[in-house]
Amino acid sequence: xxxxxxxxxxxxxxxIALEKQNALEKAKSRMxxxxxxxxxxxxAETISLVKTxxxxxxxFVILDVNDNPVLIEDPKALLDVLKSKxxxxxxxxHQLYKTITETR
Amino acid sequence: xxxxxxxxxxxxxxxxxDKIAQKTIPLLKKNLGxxxxxxxxxxxxxxxxxxxxVDYKLIDNQxxxxxxxxxxxxxxxHRAYELSPYDKTLLVDxxxxxxxxxxxxxxxxxxxxxVHDQVHDVTGKDSYNFRRNSSIPMVWxxxxxxxxxxxxxxxFDMVAHIKKNYQFYCNLYRxxxxxxxxxxxxxxxxxxxxGFVGYPVMxxxxxxxxxxxxxxxxxxxGITWTxxxxxxxxxxxxxHVIDKGVAYV
Numbered sequence: 001x002x003x004x005x006x007x008x009x010x011x012x013x014x015x016i017a018l019e020k021q022n023a024l025e026k027a028k029s030r031m032x033x034x035x036x037x038x039x040x041x042x043x044a045e046t047i048s049l050v051k052t053x054x055x056x057x058x059x060f061v062i063l064d065v066n067d068n069p070v071l072i073e074d075p076k077a078l079l080d081v082l083k084s085k086x087x088x089x090x091x092x093x094h095q096l097y098k099t100i101t102e103t104r
Numbered sequence: 105x106x107x108x109x110x111x112x113x114x115x116x117x118x119x120x121x122d123k124i125a126q127k128t129i130p131l132l133k134k135n136l137g138x139x140x141x142x143x144x145x146x147x148x149x150x151x152x153x154x155x156x157x158v159d160y161k162l163i164d165n166q167x168x169x170x171x172x173x174x175x176x177x178x179x180x181x182h183r184a185y186e187l188s189p190y191d192k193t194l195l196v197d198x199x200x201x202x203x204x205x206x207x208x209x210x211x212x213x214x215x216x217x218x219v220h221d222q223v224h225d226v227t228g229k230d231s232y233n234f235r236r237n238s239s240i241p242m243v244w245x246x247x248x249x250x251x252x253x254x255x256x257x258x259x260f261d262m263v264a265h266i267k268k269n270y271q272f273y274c275n276l277y278r279x280x281x282x283x284x285x286x287x288x289x290x291x292x293x294x295x296x297x298x299g300f301v302g303y304p305v306m307x308x309x310x311x312x313x314x315x316x317x318x319x320x321x322x323x324x325x326g327i328t329w330t331x332x333x334x335x336x337x338x339x340x341x342x343x344h345v346i347d348k349g350v351a352y353v
Contacts, residue, residue, distance in 0.1 A: 011334075029204075041307070
Protein backbone atom coordinates (compact mmCIF):
# COMPACT_ATOMS: atom_id res chain seq x y z
CA UNK A 1 0.00 0.00 0.00
CA UNK A 2 1.21 3.52 -0.78
CA UNK A 3 2.53 5.55 2.10
CA UNK A 4 -0.14 8.22 1.56
CA UNK A 5 -2.84 5.56 1.96
CA UNK A 6 -1.15 4.26 5.06
CA UNK A 7 -1.08 7.78 6.49
CA UNK A 8 -4.77 8.18 5.73
CA UNK A 9 -5.46 4.92 7.51
CA UNK A 10 -3.43 6.06 10.48
CA UNK A 11 -5.26 9.41 10.58
CA UNK A 12 -8.60 7.63 10.44
CA UNK A 13 -7.64 5.33 13.31
CA UNK A 14 -6.51 8.30 15.36
CA UNK A 15 -9.75 10.20 14.74
CA ILE A 16 -11.89 7.19 15.63
CA ALA A 17 -9.91 6.58 18.81
CA LEU A 18 -10.18 10.23 19.85
CA GLU A 19 -13.89 10.47 19.15
CA LYS A 20 -14.47 7.20 20.96
CA GLN A 21 -12.55 8.50 23.97
CA ASN A 22 -14.59 11.73 23.99
CA ALA A 23 -17.83 9.77 23.67
CA LEU A 24 -16.78 7.49 26.53
CA GLU A 25 -15.97 10.45 28.80
CA LYS A 26 -19.31 11.96 27.91
CA ALA A 27 -21.03 8.67 28.84
CA LYS A 28 -19.16 8.50 32.15
CA SER A 29 -20.27 12.05 33.00
CA ARG A 30 -23.86 11.17 32.27
CA MET A 31 -23.74 8.07 34.47
CA UNK A 32 -23.40 10.21 37.56
CA UNK A 33 -26.62 10.80 39.48
CA UNK A 34 -27.76 11.85 42.94
CA UNK A 35 -29.68 9.56 45.30
CA UNK A 36 -30.63 10.58 48.83
CA UNK A 37 -28.20 13.48 48.62
CA UNK A 38 -25.26 11.29 47.56
CA UNK A 39 -23.55 10.86 44.20
CA UNK A 40 -23.43 7.45 42.53
CA UNK A 41 -22.23 6.10 39.22
CA UNK A 42 -24.66 3.93 37.31
CA UNK A 43 -21.82 1.59 36.35
CA ALA A 44 -21.69 -2.19 36.23
CA GLU A 45 -19.96 -2.48 39.60
CA THR A 46 -22.60 -0.44 41.45
CA ILE A 47 -25.45 -2.28 39.75
CA SER A 48 -23.93 -5.67 40.62
CA LEU A 49 -23.31 -4.66 44.23
CA VAL A 50 -26.80 -3.28 44.79
CA LYS A 51 -28.41 -6.27 43.08
CA THR A 52 -26.35 -8.80 45.05
CA UNK A 53 -26.97 -7.15 48.42
CA UNK A 54 -30.66 -6.60 47.74
CA UNK A 55 -31.14 -10.34 47.15
CA UNK A 56 -30.45 -11.06 50.83
CA UNK A 57 -30.85 -7.77 52.67
CA UNK A 58 -33.79 -5.41 53.01
CA UNK A 59 -31.56 -2.47 53.84
CA PHE A 60 -27.79 -2.12 53.59
CA VAL A 61 -24.96 0.39 53.46
CA ILE A 62 -22.85 1.14 50.39
CA LEU A 63 -20.27 3.82 49.58
CA ASP A 64 -20.96 6.78 47.31
CA VAL A 65 -18.41 8.07 44.77
CA ASN A 66 -16.63 10.06 47.49
CA ASP A 67 -16.51 7.03 49.83
CA ASN A 68 -19.21 8.29 52.16
CA PRO A 69 -21.42 5.54 53.60
CA VAL A 70 -25.07 5.63 52.57
CA LEU A 71 -27.90 3.61 54.09
CA ILE A 72 -30.02 2.22 51.28
CA GLU A 73 -33.53 1.76 52.61
CA ASP A 74 -35.25 1.11 49.29
CA PRO A 75 -32.90 -1.08 47.24
CA LYS A 76 -35.42 -1.68 44.50
CA ALA A 77 -35.87 2.04 43.83
CA LEU A 78 -32.11 2.53 43.65
CA LEU A 79 -31.62 -0.51 41.42
CA ASP A 80 -34.32 0.70 39.06
CA VAL A 81 -32.63 4.10 38.72
CA LEU A 82 -29.21 2.49 38.29
CA LYS A 83 -30.36 0.16 35.53
CA SER A 84 -32.38 2.79 33.75
CA LYS A 85 -29.58 5.38 33.87
CA UNK A 86 -26.97 2.83 32.83
CA UNK A 87 -28.90 1.68 29.78
CA UNK A 88 -29.97 5.18 28.78
CA UNK A 89 -26.34 6.29 28.77
CA UNK A 90 -24.92 3.16 27.15
CA UNK A 91 -27.55 3.22 24.42
CA UNK A 92 -26.54 6.78 23.58
CA UNK A 93 -22.89 5.75 23.62
CA HIS A 94 -23.70 2.80 21.36
CA GLN A 95 -25.44 5.04 18.84
CA LEU A 96 -22.56 7.48 18.92
CA TYR A 97 -20.02 4.68 18.59
CA LYS A 98 -21.81 3.33 15.52
CA THR A 99 -21.80 6.78 13.97
CA ILE A 100 -18.11 7.24 14.68
CA THR A 101 -17.03 3.89 13.26
CA GLU A 102 -19.42 3.62 10.33
CA THR A 103 -19.30 7.10 8.84
CA ARG A 104 -15.53 7.53 8.86
CA UNK B 105 -33.94 26.82 48.43
CA UNK B 106 -32.86 29.23 45.72
CA UNK B 107 -30.68 27.65 43.06
CA UNK B 108 -28.76 29.48 40.38
CA UNK B 109 -25.67 30.07 38.30
CA UNK B 110 -23.04 32.72 38.97
CA UNK B 111 -20.76 33.84 36.13
CA UNK B 112 -17.82 36.23 36.42
CA UNK B 113 -17.40 38.24 33.22
CA UNK B 114 -14.80 41.00 33.25
CA UNK B 115 -13.06 42.19 30.09
CA UNK B 116 -9.34 42.83 29.94
CA UNK B 117 -7.45 45.08 27.55
CA UNK B 118 -6.91 42.06 25.31
CA UNK B 119 -9.94 39.84 25.69
CA UNK B 120 -13.63 40.56 25.15
CA UNK B 121 -15.28 38.26 27.63
CA ASP B 122 -18.60 40.00 27.00
CA LYS B 123 -18.55 38.46 23.52
CA ILE B 124 -17.93 35.03 25.02
CA ALA B 125 -20.75 35.55 27.54
CA GLN B 126 -23.03 36.30 24.63
CA LYS B 127 -22.47 32.70 23.48
CA THR B 128 -22.22 30.83 26.78
CA ILE B 129 -24.97 32.38 28.91
CA PRO B 130 -27.80 31.41 26.53
CA LEU B 131 -26.45 27.83 26.61
CA LEU B 132 -26.42 27.80 30.43
CA LYS B 133 -29.98 29.11 30.52
CA LYS B 134 -31.22 26.69 27.88
CA ASN B 135 -29.57 23.53 29.18
CA LEU B 136 -29.72 24.05 32.96
CA GLY B 137 -32.89 26.14 33.16
CA UNK B 138 -31.69 28.03 36.23
CA UNK B 139 -31.50 31.74 36.94
CA UNK B 140 -28.19 33.36 36.05
CA UNK B 141 -26.36 36.20 37.78
CA UNK B 142 -23.44 37.84 35.99
CA UNK B 143 -20.75 39.48 38.12
CA UNK B 144 -19.11 42.19 36.06
CA UNK B 145 -17.67 45.69 36.14
CA UNK B 146 -19.20 48.84 34.72
CA UNK B 147 -17.12 48.91 31.52
CA UNK B 148 -17.93 45.29 30.65
CA UNK B 149 -21.57 45.75 31.58
CA UNK B 150 -21.86 48.54 29.04
CA UNK B 151 -20.67 46.19 26.30
CA UNK B 152 -22.86 43.22 27.20
CA UNK B 153 -25.76 42.69 24.83
CA UNK B 154 -29.25 41.98 26.19
CA UNK B 155 -29.16 38.40 27.51
CA UNK B 156 -32.79 37.99 28.53
CA UNK B 157 -33.64 37.33 32.15
CA VAL B 158 -30.21 37.71 33.74
CA ASP B 159 -29.32 39.50 36.97
CA TYR B 160 -26.19 41.61 37.20
CA LYS B 161 -23.91 42.44 40.09
CA LEU B 162 -21.52 45.27 39.37
CA ILE B 163 -18.22 45.26 41.21
CA ASP B 164 -15.02 47.27 41.20
CA ASN B 165 -12.82 44.36 40.26
CA GLN B 166 -9.31 44.09 41.56
CA UNK B 167 -6.56 44.35 38.94
CA UNK B 168 -2.83 43.68 38.88
CA UNK B 169 -2.61 39.99 38.04
CA UNK B 170 -1.16 38.64 34.80
CA UNK B 171 -0.95 35.44 32.78
CA UNK B 172 1.67 35.13 30.04
CA UNK B 173 2.33 38.88 30.55
CA UNK B 174 -1.30 39.69 29.77
CA UNK B 175 -3.76 41.18 32.29
CA UNK B 176 -5.82 38.52 34.08
CA UNK B 177 -8.83 39.66 36.08
CA UNK B 178 -9.27 36.65 38.29
CA UNK B 179 -8.76 38.22 41.70
CA UNK B 180 -12.39 38.44 42.82
CA UNK B 181 -13.46 34.81 42.60
CA HIS B 182 -13.30 34.34 46.37
CA ARG B 183 -16.12 36.91 46.62
CA ALA B 184 -18.51 34.49 44.92
CA TYR B 185 -19.86 33.38 48.30
CA GLU B 186 -20.97 36.89 49.29
CA LEU B 187 -22.03 37.87 45.77
CA SER B 188 -24.21 34.86 45.07
CA PRO B 189 -27.93 35.49 45.70
CA TYR B 190 -28.56 31.73 45.77
CA ASP B 191 -28.56 29.08 48.53
CA LYS B 192 -27.07 26.59 46.06
CA THR B 193 -24.75 28.08 43.45
CA LEU B 194 -22.98 26.79 40.40
CA LEU B 195 -20.06 29.14 39.85
CA VAL B 196 -19.05 28.93 36.20
CA ASP B 197 -16.23 30.41 34.15
CA UNK B 198 -17.57 32.56 31.35
CA UNK B 199 -15.74 30.40 28.79
CA UNK B 200 -17.55 27.22 29.85
CA UNK B 201 -19.90 26.00 27.12
CA UNK B 202 -22.78 24.07 28.64
CA UNK B 203 -24.26 21.56 26.22
CA UNK B 204 -26.02 19.20 28.63
CA UNK B 205 -28.02 19.13 31.84
CA UNK B 206 -25.46 16.92 33.64
CA UNK B 207 -24.57 19.60 36.17
CA UNK B 208 -28.09 19.70 37.58
CA UNK B 209 -27.20 16.49 39.43
CA UNK B 210 -24.97 18.51 41.76
CA UNK B 211 -27.95 20.43 43.13
CA UNK B 212 -29.43 17.17 44.47
CA UNK B 213 -26.45 16.28 46.64
CA UNK B 214 -25.68 16.95 50.29
CA UNK B 215 -22.22 18.29 49.43
CA UNK B 216 -21.37 21.82 50.55
CA UNK B 217 -18.61 22.37 48.01
CA UNK B 218 -17.52 20.47 44.93
CA VAL B 219 -14.91 21.12 42.28
CA HIS B 220 -13.22 19.08 39.55
CA ASP B 221 -9.79 17.65 40.20
CA GLN B 222 -9.43 16.03 36.78
CA VAL B 223 -9.70 17.27 33.22
CA HIS B 224 -10.14 15.51 29.92
CA ASP B 225 -8.39 17.15 26.96
CA VAL B 226 -10.86 16.63 24.10
CA THR B 227 -8.05 16.92 21.52
CA GLY B 228 -6.47 13.77 22.96
CA LYS B 229 -3.16 15.49 23.73
CA ASP B 230 -3.39 15.27 27.53
CA SER B 231 -2.26 18.92 27.66
CA TYR B 232 -3.12 19.49 31.28
CA ASN B 233 -1.03 17.22 33.41
CA PHE B 234 0.25 19.70 36.02
CA ARG B 235 0.97 17.13 38.70
CA ARG B 236 4.68 17.92 38.71
CA ASN B 237 4.21 21.68 38.79
CA SER B 238 3.47 21.80 42.51
CA SER B 239 3.59 19.62 45.58
CA ILE B 240 -0.19 19.82 45.87
CA PRO B 241 -2.64 18.37 43.33
CA MET B 242 -4.39 21.19 41.48
CA VAL B 243 -8.15 21.53 41.19
CA TRP B 244 -10.03 23.25 38.38
CA UNK B 245 -11.91 26.31 39.57
CA UNK B 246 -13.73 26.49 36.23
CA UNK B 247 -16.85 25.03 37.85
CA UNK B 248 -17.55 25.23 41.55
CA UNK B 249 -20.71 24.02 43.21
CA UNK B 250 -21.32 25.44 46.67
CA UNK B 251 -24.03 25.96 49.22
CA UNK B 252 -24.38 28.82 51.66
CA UNK B 253 -22.99 26.86 54.59
CA UNK B 254 -20.28 27.43 57.17
CA UNK B 255 -17.96 24.96 55.47
CA UNK B 256 -18.28 26.61 52.06
CA UNK B 257 -17.80 30.06 53.61
CA UNK B 258 -14.64 28.81 55.34
CA UNK B 259 -13.24 27.64 52.01
CA PHE B 260 -13.88 31.00 50.33
CA ASP B 261 -12.47 32.88 53.33
CA MET B 262 -9.39 30.67 53.17
CA VAL B 263 -8.98 31.50 49.47
CA ALA B 264 -9.10 35.21 50.36
CA HIS B 265 -6.35 34.64 52.93
CA ILE B 266 -4.25 32.64 50.45
CA LYS B 267 -4.67 35.37 47.85
CA LYS B 268 -3.30 37.96 50.28
CA ASN B 269 -0.29 35.77 51.01
CA TYR B 270 0.04 34.07 47.65
CA GLN B 271 3.82 34.21 47.33
CA PHE B 272 4.20 32.49 50.69
CA TYR B 273 1.85 29.68 49.66
CA CYS B 274 3.48 29.47 46.23
CA ASN B 275 6.82 28.83 47.90
CA LEU B 276 5.35 26.51 50.52
CA TYR B 277 3.69 24.28 47.93
CA ARG B 278 6.44 24.76 45.31
CA UNK B 279 3.95 26.01 42.74
CA UNK B 280 5.55 26.75 39.36
CA UNK B 281 3.04 29.49 38.50
CA UNK B 282 4.06 32.65 40.38
CA UNK B 283 1.01 34.68 39.40
CA UNK B 284 -2.17 34.19 41.37
CA UNK B 285 -4.21 31.29 40.08
CA UNK B 286 -7.59 30.35 41.55
CA UNK B 287 -7.02 26.69 40.70
CA UNK B 288 -4.18 26.52 43.21
CA UNK B 289 -5.78 28.86 45.74
CA UNK B 290 -8.84 26.61 45.94
CA UNK B 291 -6.68 23.46 46.01
CA UNK B 292 -4.75 24.82 48.99
CA UNK B 293 -7.88 26.08 50.74
CA UNK B 294 -9.64 22.75 50.29
CA UNK B 295 -6.68 20.82 51.58
CA UNK B 296 -6.26 23.05 54.63
CA UNK B 297 -9.92 23.36 55.58
CA UNK B 298 -10.37 19.59 55.27
CA GLY B 299 -7.46 18.93 57.61
CA PHE B 300 -4.92 17.86 54.94
CA VAL B 301 -6.66 14.51 54.43
CA GLY B 302 -8.50 14.92 51.14
CA TYR B 303 -11.87 16.35 50.19
CA PRO B 304 -14.88 15.45 48.08
CA VAL B 305 -14.65 16.30 44.38
CA MET B 306 -16.81 16.16 41.30
CA UNK B 307 -16.16 12.57 40.24
CA UNK B 308 -16.10 13.33 36.54
CA UNK B 309 -13.49 14.88 34.28
CA UNK B 310 -13.87 18.45 33.08
CA UNK B 311 -13.83 18.32 29.28
CA UNK B 312 -11.41 21.00 28.09
CA UNK B 313 -10.43 22.35 24.69
CA UNK B 314 -6.86 23.61 25.10
CA UNK B 315 -5.56 26.99 23.93
CA UNK B 316 -3.82 25.65 20.83
CA UNK B 317 -7.11 24.33 19.47
CA UNK B 318 -8.81 27.05 17.48
CA UNK B 319 -12.60 27.00 17.48
CA UNK B 320 -13.87 27.11 13.88
CA UNK B 321 -17.60 26.96 14.45
CA UNK B 322 -20.15 26.55 17.18
CA UNK B 323 -23.90 26.34 17.54
CA UNK B 324 -26.37 25.27 20.20
CA UNK B 325 -25.42 21.60 19.74
CA GLY B 326 -21.62 21.66 19.93
CA ILE B 327 -18.25 22.96 18.82
CA THR B 328 -15.76 22.20 16.04
CA TRP B 329 -12.08 23.07 16.13
CA THR B 330 -8.76 22.60 14.39
CA UNK B 331 -5.51 21.70 16.07
CA UNK B 332 -2.26 20.81 14.30
CA UNK B 333 -4.09 20.48 10.96
CA UNK B 334 -6.61 18.07 12.42
CA UNK B 335 -10.28 18.80 12.81
CA UNK B 336 -12.31 17.76 15.79
CA UNK B 337 -15.80 18.23 17.08
CA UNK B 338 -17.91 17.54 20.11
CA UNK B 339 -21.67 17.59 20.60
CA UNK B 340 -23.95 17.59 23.64
CA UNK B 341 -20.92 17.60 25.92
CA UNK B 342 -20.06 20.43 28.30
CA UNK B 343 -16.65 21.85 27.44
CA HIS B 344 -14.30 24.50 28.82
CA VAL B 345 -12.85 26.44 25.87
CA ILE B 346 -9.48 28.07 26.56
CA ASP B 347 -9.03 29.70 23.13
CA LYS B 348 -10.23 33.28 23.64
CA GLY B 349 -10.64 33.59 19.87
CA VAL B 350 -13.97 31.85 20.41
CA ALA B 351 -15.32 35.33 21.14
CA TYR B 352 -15.17 36.11 17.43
CA VAL B 353 -16.42 32.81 15.95
